[in-house]
Amino acid sequence: MVTSAAGTTTGSYYASTDFSRRLDEMQTALGQGPSISAAAQGEAILVPDLDEPWARRTWPVFVESALAGDLRGVFAFPVGTGAAVLGTLTIHRPAPSPLKEVELAYGLASAGVALDLMLHPSPTGTDATWINGTDLGAHQVEVHQAAGMVSLQLGVTVDEAYSRLRAHAFRHDMTLADVAVEVVRRWLRFTPDPQPD
Structure with a gap:
């Protein structure tokens, strides 16, 4: 899932599944969650297990909703750096587990690719679509x-x-x-x- 950020608002540019889209909409509606924190802080937010006490304290309402939806791991990577963070790339897991070193490297690299795609859209003029067929964004x-x-x-x-x-x-x-x-x-x-x- 790639989420854009503008001030205090967010919105999805792309979600690989309906579940990813719902996760993004949940964070946007609640105004809290790892993706929002990653965009605000400009650093990766890695949460191997949302059931950890620190995660519950940080995003109390989001965590309760996410756990009820069988979501356990969330890893949000900022798209951009410093004051120029355009959003986040978020990966999620149904079971609690940390990212392996190679997965962390892929996440960081993918955030860089997402930044490039956001700054340099496809010249073909064709619109990308959600996996469920609706227009992207x-x-x-x-x-x-x-x-x-x-x-x-x-x-x-x-x-x-x-x-x-x-x-x-x-x-x-x-x-x-x-x-x-x-x-x-x-x-x-x-x-x-x-x-x-």
């Missing part, structure tokens, strides 16, 4: 559109709008992409919180 466009609409509906910053979208997704056990679709299609409208008397 199409759902992320709707997330950004939804954030803009919610920002206007509530009179808040775009970052706050993303937070509201994530909270709604979590509260209603939805993906962020599904909430965005409802907002963009005007099936869901956010209203300002009532002012106290």
Whole structure:
């Protein structure tokens, strides 16, 4: 899975499986997880076992959701360096185990390839697709559109709008992409919180 990062928001560029896509959407909706930490810190986050106490303390809600979905190992590599981190490349495992030395090397090298692909897209003009056949990143466009609409509906910053979208997704056990679709299609409208008397 390759995830882009822009400020406090993230979105998938590519996921090898539906499970990978759901994992990314879970982290995006919750605003926490190894991929988000790797992008924010600009360093690889290697978690051989999410059931470890330190992982539970670091990403409490994400870990509970991930373990319930039979995910145990997560390895997130920053795509880029320093202030120029564009996102992360994330590998996951259903069983707890550390990466071997050669696997770590492949992960780091693959993050470099992902950076090159993000900076130099295919000149053919053809769009890559998800493994499930949908346009690559199409759902992320709707997330950004939804954030803009919610920002206007509530009179808040775009970052706050993303937070509201994530909270709604979590509260209603939805993906962020599904909430965005409802907002963009005007099936869901956010209203300002009532002012106290």
